[in-house]
Amino acid sequence: MNVGLEHYLVVSVLLFALGLVGVIVRRNLLIIYMSLELMLNAANLALVAFSRFTNNLDGQVFVFFTITVAAAEVAVGLALIVALYRKRQTTHVEDLTTLKL
Amino acid sequence: MRLDLIPWIILLLPLLAAVLITLFTQRDRKLSAGLSIGAVVAGFILSLIFIRLNGWARPHESAVVWLTLGELQVDFGLRFDPLSLLMMLIVTGVASAIHIYSWGYMSEDRGFPRYFACLSFFTFSMLGIVLANNFLELFIFWELVGVSSYLLIGFWFERPAAADAGKKAFITTRLGDFGFLLGILTVWTSFRSLRFDDIERTLATNPHALGTLATTAGLLIFCGAMGKSAQFPLHVWLPDAMEGPTPVSALIHAATMVAAGVYMLCRVFFLLDIPGSQALVVIAWIGGFTALLSAVIAMQQNDIKRILAYSTLSQLGYMVMAVGLHGRAPAMFHLSTHAFFKALLFLGAGSVILAMHHEQDIWNMGGLRRKLPVTFWTFMVGTLALAGMPPFSGFYSKDSVLGQAYEHNLALFVLGVAVAALTTFYMFRLVFVAFLGAPKSAAAGHAHESPPVIAWPLRILAVFSLIGGFIGIEQLYGKQFPAEQVEQNTSFARQLIAPILDSPVASSTGLLAVLVGFVAAYVLYAKADKDPLPEKLGALSRAMRNRFYFDEIYQATFIRLHDLLAAVAGWFDRWIIAGLAVRGTHGTTELVGRALRLLQTGSLQTYAFLFALGVALVLYLALR
Amino acid sequence: MQDALFYIFAFLTLVFGFLVIANPFSRNPVTSAMFLVLAIVSLAGLFVLLHAFFLAAVQVLVYAGAVMVLFLFVIMLLDLKAEERRKIKVLGIVGGLVSVGAILAVFLSSLLHASLGAAESPMLDGGTMRLGKALFTQYLLPFEIVSVILLVAMVGVVLLSKKDLK
Numbered sequence: 001m002n003v004g005l006e007h008y009l010v011v012s013v014l015l016f017a018l019g020l021v022g023v024i025v026r027r028n029l030l031i032i033y034m035s036l037e038l039m040l041n042a043a044n045l046a047l048v049a050f051s052r053f054t055n056n057l058d059g060q061v062f063v064f065f066t067i068t069v070a071a072a073e074v075a076v077g078l079a080l081i082v083a084l085y086r087k088r089q090t091t092h093v094e095d096l097t098t099l100k101l
Numbered sequence: 102m103r104l105d106l107i108p109w110i111i112l113l114l115p116l117l118a119a120v121l122i123t124l125f126t127q128r129d130r131k132l133s134a135g136l137s138i139g140a141v142v143a144g145f146i147l148s149l150i151f152i153r154l155n156g157w158a159r160p161h162e163s164a165v166v167w168l169t170l171g172e173l174q175v176d177f178g179l180r181f182d183p184l185s186l187l188m189m190l191i192v193t194g195v196a197s198a199i200h201i202y203s204w205g206y207m208s209e210d211r212g213f214p215r216y217f218a219c220l221s222f223f224t225f226s227m228l229g230i231v232l233a234n235n236f237l238e239l240f241i242f243w244e245l246v247g248v249s250s251y252l253l254i255g256f257w258f259e260r261p262a263a264a265d266a267g268k269k270a271f272i273t274t275r276l277g278d279f280g281f282l283l284g285i286l287t288v289w290t291s292f293r294s295l296r297f298d299d300i301e302r303t304l305a306t307n308p309h310a311l312g313t314l315a316t317t318a319g320l321l322i323f324c325g326a327m328g329k330s331a332q333f334p335l336h337v338w339l340p341d342a343m344e345g346p347t348p349v350s351a352l353i354h355a356a357t358m359v360a361a362g363v364y365m366l367c368r369v370f371f372l373l374d375i376p377g378s379q380a381l382v383v384i385a386w387i388g389g390f391t392a393l394l395s396a397v398i399a400m401q402q403n404d405i406k407r408i409l410a411y412s413t414l415s416q417l418g419y420m421v422m423a424v425g426l427h428g429r430a431p432a433m434f435h436l437s438t439h440a441f442f443k444a445l446l447f448l449g450a451g452s453v454i455l456a457m458h459h460e461q462d463i464w465n466m467g468g469l470r471r472k473l474p475v476t477f478w479t480f481m482v483g484t485l486a487l488a489g490m491p492p493f494s495g496f497y498s499k500d501s502v503l504g505q506a507y508e509h510n511l512a513l514f515v516l517g518v519a520v521a522a523l524t525t526f527y528m529f530r531l532v533f534v535a536f537l538g539a540p541k542s543a544a545a546g547h548a549h550e551s552p553p554v555i556a557w558p559l560r561i562l563a564v565f566s567l568i569g570g571f572i573g574i575e576q577l578y579g580k581q582f583p584a585e586q587v588e589q590n591t592s593f594a595r596q597l598i599a600p601i602l603d604s605p606v607a608s609s610t611g612l613l614a615v616l617v618g619f620v621a622a623y624v625l626y627a628k629a630d631k632d633p634l635p636e637k638l639g640a641l642s643r644a645m646r647n648r649f650y651f652d653e654i655y656q657a658t659f660i661r662l663h664d665l666l667a668a669v670a671g672w673f674d675r676w677i678i679a680g681l682a683v684r685g686t687h688g689t690t691e692l693v694g695r696a697l698r699l700l701q702t703g704s705l706q707t708y709a710f711l712f713a714l715g716v717a718l719v720l721y722l723a724l725r
Numbered sequence: 726m727q728d729a730l731f732y733i734f735a736f737l738t739l740v741f742g743f744l745v746i747a748n749p750f751s752r753n754p755v756t757s758a759m760f761l762v763l764a765i766v767s768l769a770g771l772f773v774l775l776h777a778f779f780l781a782a783v784q785v786l787v788y789a790g791a792v793m794v795l796f797l798f799v800i801m802l803l804d805l806k807a808e809e810r811r812k813i814k815v816l817g818i819v820g821g822l823v824s825v826g827a828i829l830a831v832f833l834s835s836l837l838h839a840s841l842g843a844a845e846s847p848m849l850d851g852g853t854m855r856l857g858k859a860l861f862t863q864y865l866l867p868f869e870i871v872s873v874i875l876l877v878a879m880v881g882v883v884l885l886s887k888k889d890l891k
Contacts, residue, residue, distance in 0.1 A: 002728070003727065003728045003731045006836055007731065007735070008771070008775070009836055010833070010836065011735045011738065011739065011771070013829065013832045013833065013836070014739055014829075015738060015739065015742050017825050017826075017828065017829045018739070018742045018743055018745075018746060019742070019746075020713055020821075020825045020828065021746060021821055021822065021825045022745065022746030022747075023706075023709050024706055024709045024710050024713060024817070024820070024821035024824065024825065025706075025746070025817065025818050025821040025822075026746060027706065027811070028754060030754040030757075030758075030796075030799075030800055030803075031745075031746065031754055031757050032705075033796075034745055034754075034757055034758060034761050034796065035745065035746055037761065037792070038742055038745060038746075038761065038764065041764070041765060041768055041788070044768075044780075044784075045768060045771060045772075048772055048775050048777045048780060049775060051775075051777070052775045052776060052777065057855060057856065057859050060777055060779075060780055060856055061856065061859055061860060061863075061864050063777075063780055064780065064783065064856070064860070065867060065871055067780075067783055067784065067787055067788060068787075068871050068874070068875065069871065069874060070788075070792070071787055071788075071791060071792050071875075072874050072875050072877075072878035073878070074792050074795060074796065075795060075878050075879070075882050076878050076881050076882055076885070078795060078796065078799040078882075079881065079882040079885035079886050080885060081799065081803075082799060082802065082803065082885075082886055083885050083886065085803050086888075091803065092811070093704065093705050093706060094704065094811070096703075096705070097702065097703035097704055098703060099701070099703040100701060100702055100703025100704075101698045101701035101703070706817065706821075710817075710820050710821060710824055713821075713824040713825060713827075713828060714824045714827070716828060717824060717827035717828045717831060720828065720831045720832070720835075721827075721831050724831060724835045
């Protein structure tokens with residue numbers, strides 16, 4: 001069967017769903033963060049697929065920027081996690097509930 | 102027109118005085134009294150000037166447009182015709198005398214400045230009633246007069262009796278005013294205008310403009326007069342109003358405010374005199390009944406002011422009866438003379454009370470003729486005028502009322518004659534017991550005459566009580582009410598003996614009644630140490646002394662009902678409005694807040710979960 | 726041939742993705758990180774199949790090479806012991822699956838109903854030169870701003886990792 005846009009998009013959607021499940025279900029901060037990255041990658045895949053199948057280079061340019069910004073974001077996010085770990089000695093999400101009313 | 106400014110000044114001067122006293126001069130007794138007295142005396146002098154320049158019979162108005170609400174246009178205007186001009190003169194004149202008298206009477210009182218402020222405010226309101234040219238303005242001033250009366254009756258408010266009397270007066274007249282307001286609304290719906298001249302003109306061309314509502318409208322408007330002029334069944338407030346200072350009783354509850362009802366009836370007579378309307382018949386009978394009832398009650402009262410109060414009630418009944426018998430000129434004539442002699446009698450009573458150190462029971466007085474000669478002689482003039490002895494003014498005015506009754510309704514004529522006899526009886530009972538005979542108590546023995554500031558107003562009013570019958574007052578009213586065919590341009594001598602010529606039956610039966618009453622009073626009271634009637638009349642006498650238990654009946658019925666309604670309203674307010682609406686809202690808000698608080702778990706994953714749910718929902722709705 | 730490759734790479738991506746979030750091998754986050762690397766590499770394969778060669782290279786270099794290495798550094802820096810087992814919240818898992826399932830359902834249903842068309846027309850050849858040209862002419866401003874973002878991120882990271890922030 002000819003692989004068309006739908007196939008790539010289905011893959012992207014499934015990957016995104018996996019990442020979202022990881023964010024909601026796992027309770028280790030680092031795993032959550034990695035699931036987040038998975039979601040970003042799913043989005044990238046969708047963009048590239050669209051770019052290819054609609055003959056438009058903009059999608060790829062967008063992905064280029066996404067990867068860059070994701071890199072910066074990971075750096076900052078991990079710095080935050082490190083600072084948080086230093087303060088609280090834990091990376092378990094259930095221990096971080098000071099915003100509870 | 103420049104001339105028309107004068108009445109505006111007359112109207113507003115007392116208001117200015119009241120405002121100035123209230124705001125600025127409460128500490129300065131002399132200045133407060135001076136402002137008040139000055140305002141009203143100036144008003145009187147200006148009234149004289151205005152009438153001299155304007156003449157009597159040039160009816161016109163001076164108005165300022167005040168409100169326009171859709172179809173309704175209300176002005177604030179003054180009407181100048183013989184009726185209003187004469188009333189203006191009487192009001193300012195009698196008020197001046199009483200203001201000066203009050204200076205002396207209230208000189209010891211703590212609330213001296215407040216008294217004068219209230220008195221000036223009353224004068225302003227009363228002038229407003231007399232000069233008003235449309236129903237709404239009349240009603241506003243009507244209410245203002247009620248307020249002034251409340252303030253003055255309850256002047257010594259630390260005394261519970263006085264405070265209660267003020268409330269009673271205000272609430273009872275308010276009931277009447279409610280009917281009055283309904284009447285005004287009925288008139289408005291039929292005529293679309295509230296001005297007296299508009300309505301009169303419309304009715305002249307179309308007498309059936311009110312249709313079937315004629316009697317109802319007339320009676321509703323009469324409700325206002327019932328309240329203000331204390332007719333049965335709203336008469337209960339006037340005797341209690343004697344709790345106020347005596348000059349107040351003289352001014353408000355004898356000469357002016359209570360006369361406002363009668364004045365109003367004459368003013369809007371065209372609404373009552375509609376062919377097919379039964380209003381006037383009802384009015385006449387209510388007036389007659391009030392006259393009889395109060396005269397009977399007065400026979401057994403022992404407080405000098407109460408006797409005079411019931412006498413006022415009785416005379417007001419006379420006036421209302423006269424209006425009901427199509428006799429506006431007699432009614433207004435009697436109103437004018439009554440203003441003079443009743444004010445005189447009250448001021449005389451005040452002088453007696455002052456001399457007796459605030460003792461008011463006549464059975465503790467006696468022999469005051471020698472101790473208070475000026476007071477005695479002026480009081481006698483007043484009594485003779487009230488009884489209707491010629492040549493005093495009361496004879497002429499009473500006779501014109503009786504003459505009117507004789508021509509229109511014999512039953513009421515007989516009633517009027519009976520009341521005349523009773524009037525003479527209880528007045529001479531008062532004179533014999535209080536002034537003649539031997540002193541019945543120590544205070545009576547030590548009494549001495551009042552100072553000139555009190556004595557001079559008495560003298561002036563006595564003069565007017567004497568000559569009021571033949572100085573042309575009736576003719577002036579005749580000018581106002583041409584339908585009544587009062588003879589104009591009569592000579593002085595002719596006026597003197599007018600009653601005997603015009604209505605011989607009425608005048609002779611009237612004189613007979615006076616004689617009967619005098620003889621009865623003399624026989625029973627000339628040498629009496631205590632009242633002989635209670636033994637003779639037993640239960641009837643007790644009923645008379647207790648004012649026929651009207652107050653008690655009202656208390657048991659209306660007041661109870663009112664308290665019940667108040668309790669229901671209170672329950673409603675406390676439980677439904679405050680409880681359900683206010684605290685309910687508060688509780689609900691708090692509940693919702695608590696529920697929403699559960700969303701803030703502080704847990705990242707809950708937020709993520711909710712976020713995902715939200716996204717799913719939005720996407721579903723967007724991609725549907 | 727290409728289709729087969731697509732299926733292989735897609736399958737691999739999904740499996741590795743699943744293993745990131747729910748690996749049964751150990752509770753160590755390092756394992757998850759390794760699987761994430763593998764997922765990223767499979768994704769790069771998919772990029773190649775889509776003729777986005779430059780991006781595939783960048784993906785491997787930057788994402789797998791730099792970002793995931795950074796991740797691993799931090800995991801090891803934190804020196805986590807094997808985290809003790811906490812009670813598994815069934816409700817949480819169910820909730821998560823439900824909500825994600827909902828999103829998935831919405832996506833998939835809309836995909837099925839959409840007519841995507843135009844799969845025959847000449848495909849884009851995402852050569853490096855073309856991409857570079859676009860970046861330096863049309864998208865020059867975002868390009869420069871991204872470099873500022875990287876600077877800002879660097880400064881932020883340095884600040885955040887100071888021992889005590891006064």
